[in-house]
Amino acid sequence: xxxxxxxxxxxxxxxxxxxxxxxxxxxxxxxxxxxxxxxxxxxxxxxxxxxxxxxxxxxxxxxxxxxxxxxxxxxxxxxxxxxxxxxxxxxxxxxxxxxxxxxxxxxxxxxxxxxxxxxxxxxxxxxxxxxxxxxxxxxxxxxxxxxxxxxxxxxxxxxxxxxxxxxxxxxxxxxxxxxxxxxxxxxxxxxxxxxxxxxxxxxxxxxxxxxxxxxxxxxxxxxxxxxxxxxxxxxxxxxxxxxxxxxxxxxxxxxxxxxxxxxxxxxxxxxxxxxxxxxxxxxxxxxxx
Numbered sequence: 001x002x003x004x005x006x007x008x009x010x011x012x013x014x015x016x017x018x019x020x021x022x023x024x025x026x027x028x029x030x031x032x033x034x035x036x037x038x039x040x041x042x043x044x045x046x047x048x049x050x051x052x053x054x055x056x057x058x059x060x061x062x063x064x065x066x067x068x069x070x071x072x073x074x075x076x077x078x079x080x081x082x083x084x085x086x087x088x089x090x091x092x093x094x095x096x097x098x099x100x101x102x103x104x105x106x107x108x109x110x111x112x113x114x115x116x117x118x119x120x121x122x123x124x125x126x127x128x129x130x131x132x133x134x135x136x137x138x139x140x141x142x143x144x145x146x147x148x149x150x151x152x153x154x155x156x157x158x159x160x161x162x163x164x165x166x167x168x169x170x171x172x173x174x175x176x177x178x179x180x181x182x183x184x185x186x187x188x189x190x191x192x193x194x195x196x197x198x199x200x201x202x203x204x205x206x207x208x209x210x211x212x213x214x215x216x217x218x219x220x221x222x223x224x225x226x227x228x229x230x231x232x233x234x235x236x237x238x239x240x241x242x243x244x245x246x247x248x249x250x251x252x253x254x255x256x257x258x259x260x261x262x263x264x265x266x267x268x269x270x271x272x273x274x275x276x277x278x279x280x281x282x283x284x285x286x287x288x289x
Contacts, residue, residue, distance in 0.1 A: 007088055011095060017103035021111030037163050045161060049169035056153050056170060063149045067142050089186070093179040101171035108133045108151065109158045109167055126155040140201065150174070185243075192243075193251045193272035197222060199239055205229040205260065206236045220270040223261070230258035246272070 037045065108129045116125035130151030137147040154167040161167075196215020199206040205227040211217050222228075228236045231245045232255055249255060251274045258267050 007092060007095070010092070011099065014095070014099045014103035017107040018099075021106050024111070037165055041163070042165060045163060045165040046169055048161065049166055049173060052157055052166065053170055053173045056150065056174065059149055059153050060146060063146050064142075067145060093183065097172060097176045097179050101168055101175055104133065104136065105154070105164050105168045105171055108136075109155055110164050113155055113158065122159065126152055126159075129155060188247070192246045193249055193253065193274060195242055195246060195270065195272065197228075197242070199228070199242075201238050202227055206238060206242065208259075214273075216270040216273045220257070220268045222257070222259070222268070222270075225261070227260040228257060229260060230256075232256055 112132065113125050113129045116128055120128075130148050133151035133154075134144040134148035137143055154170060157170060158164060158167045194215060196212045196217035197208050198210040198212075199208045201207070208217075208222060208224050208226045208228065210224060211222050228242075230236060231242065234241065234245055236242060236245075245255070249272055251272055253272045254269050255272060256267060257270050258265065260266075
């Protein structure tokens with residue numbers, strides 16, 4: 001999907017998640033005052049969010065450690081899977097750190113959690129809203145699981161502090177941390193060569209979902225549906241594996257790519273081209289790693 005279309009869809013979703021609960025509140029709870037915490041309370045909740053953020057990361061580390069025992073793909077920072085540093089990418093990061101947390105906190109904790117508590121116990125309501133919160137982040141199964149527990153943690157903080165300010169601050173901190181680390185990865189790989197694919201994990205390797213024109217992958221004949229298993233001597237299971245190999249190589253290198261195509265094992269040689277050579281593909285969401 002072209003990046004401008006993807007950005008427009010994401011912003012539209014966040015606006016709906018913010019506006020719909022407010023419209024419901026105005027329509028069905030007329031005359032009810034909007035809960036503004038006041039300046040002093042606002043400062044207190046912002047300060048509380050700092051130690052609570054460390055607590056949230058304790059939860060994240062525990063969940064990720066337990067998930068590592070499961071034979072499934074590990075959670076990763078989806079924001080690092082970017083075609084390069086562009087205005088669309090920077091705008092996406094800014095949206096993820098501002099409008100995204102605001103919309104998701106209003107909808108999941110402010111609207112859904114409070115609404116469900118009218119019909120079920122608080123714990124059940126927290127689990128349901130956390131499940132939907134996790135499904136908002138369906139990058140991979142491990143990411144959904146981690147996000148589910150983040151949703152539970154944010155609901156517990158909201159229930160304790162009785163204001164959306166604290167979970168909102170936590171959400172902004174978490175997304176800002178993820179955006180900052182992703183930006184570092186993208187900047188570090190800006191001068192690296194590009195293979196020219198997008199893919200998703202699959203049993204046994206990385207399934208190619210897109211091959212972009214004017215890249216080494218396209219010239220070597222890679223196709224969507226191919227399953228890349230090995231690049232040089234390294235096994236490949238995720239796009240981050242491809243990025244790691246790209247950082248070890250330079251533009252013009254020839255690399256050996258082993259793949260499965262409709263059950264047949266093939267080996268191809270791919271010349272690594274500069275990311276700039278495929279810059280026009282950024283409008284189409286690529287080139288990828």
